[in-house]
Amino acid sequence: MSAEWVAGAVRARAFAARCPGAEGAREIARGPTLDDALRRLATTPYARYTRAALGLAGAQRAVAAALLWQLRVLAGWLPRGGARLLVPLASGFEIANVVSRLPAPEGGRAEAVEPYRLGALETAWRSLERAGTLAELRAALAASPWGDPGDDTPWALVTGMRMAAARRVAVSVPPARRWAQGRAVLLTARELFVHRRSPTRSVRRDAARLLGARAPAAPSYPEFRESLPSAARWVLADVDEPGELWRAEAGWWRTVQAEGAAMLRQGRYGPAVVVGAVASLSADAWRVRAALESAARGGRPGEAFDALV
Template identity: 40%
Template sequence: MRADWVAASARARSMALHRIGAGASREVAAQQALTAALSALQASSYAERLHGVAGLAAAERAVQETVLWRLRVLAGWLPASGTGLARAAAGIFEIENIVALARELSGGAKAPAPYHLGTLATAWPRLRTARTRDELASVLAATAWGDVGAGGPGLLRDALNISWLRRLADLAPAARAWCGAASVLTAARILLLDGDAPSPRMLHLLRPVLGSAWESTTSIDAFTAAIPSSLRGVLDGVASAKDLWRAEARAYSSVEKDGFRLLGSSVPGPDVVLGAVAVLSLDAWRLRAALTAAAAGAGSSEVLDAAA
């Protein structure tokens, strides 16, 4: 690996050390109110953006803003050959911007201020000026996101998520398992939990990963048997579609484990950076789950328990 990745890899490892970790997330979840949970985070790396926030939605947004800021800082350390990886990693935030705008254009709530992506934007500068849903879809089709098909914000998010993960996996082979797991869970939810037929665009996105045999199945067992054998482990222990959330939590945990493994590579390079992005992103996911539990006064989080 070229020496231009050495500094970026060192920075990535350093940033990953600033996570709060699973144990601290459980302590946050055990708080009996959101205010107590936020107080417990005053000395954490999330404190600056959490300061003064009111309400769960604002706290979750602050946590995500922290991740994006770290990604933008890390991108500044990358060599030119790493620009595509950084931009692909930031795609999840562009998805949030796009879905929020689509919801507003469809007559829903006014979109919040978009995440500021700077040079990590894939297509947002062109998309943000759309004035109708049809215009948004037309502009999207001419970008790296591609044709996302028709449907509401939920269907749009699904299509964008799979498109994003496939792009990330193309740039970073270490992320292929993540794309596979997300494809399995998305397809199973649409078909077996929502009871919907996947849109033509979703089928186009999913077939290269899952094949097509699953499309006519009506049970978890049949679905599992119909997908590639290498992906069946994603659904281990899932007895019905109602248990898919447990498999999703385990999948997040698996991504985190992969992230730690990549961070431990002895060779500086893109895999180390990808590992840091995974670890920091999953740390934020755990914290958001913990804040949700604290806001509800639940005393613990089933999501965190399932991911253990």
């Protein structure tokens, strides 16, 4: 094992150890105000970014920016191949950058936000950023590792990127393949049975690679569940109807957190430790973002937050 992998694994464990964790998130969620919650973050890795945050949306985005900073630092400690391992795991930030450039729904005005600074974790952002129209954005995606989303409508672009992200993680990050399959299950179920949208051919193709051909073509939610490969059924095991998919997503995050923590405990100095750290850090940031929302609502954690922690 190279010195870079050893150094990266040590740094990964150190980052994960500083997370507030479930108990810390509960304290943040109790508020009773957003300002109180932000003060509780003062001794956490999020403080560097949340200190100057304004409002709930700003605070949640600051938490995400802190996570991205940790991933960029971690990538800098890894050998070249290890840094490439993190690129698909951090792809959600590039998706968020694209979302921030899309037209607001129903003619509304989109809020201008500073793009996340991706550094070495970029997939194709510099090309995507230069796209001036939706058609140009689709063309830039098609010419990149993201692949063609299949259409240039806003929802098709975003859905295509999200499914491509699951595909890229499954192919490039073997320890995270189970999570990528789970993410593909949630995305497909939401598109088919909540939004009632027919995915593009590209999205169906990526979904079929992860879930088999039958599930993306299922005409009903029960048939979709039954058509899933055995390795992916865990995601919807206790979710009997599409309206409960939020429970499945909370369960997905709990699984990512638990399995990532196990990798940190059991793994040696190698890729599994780094992937476990990314999982733990990402799940913690998701949990803290949910805790901030609870605090902003008066410090009354609801059922959704309880399901997450």
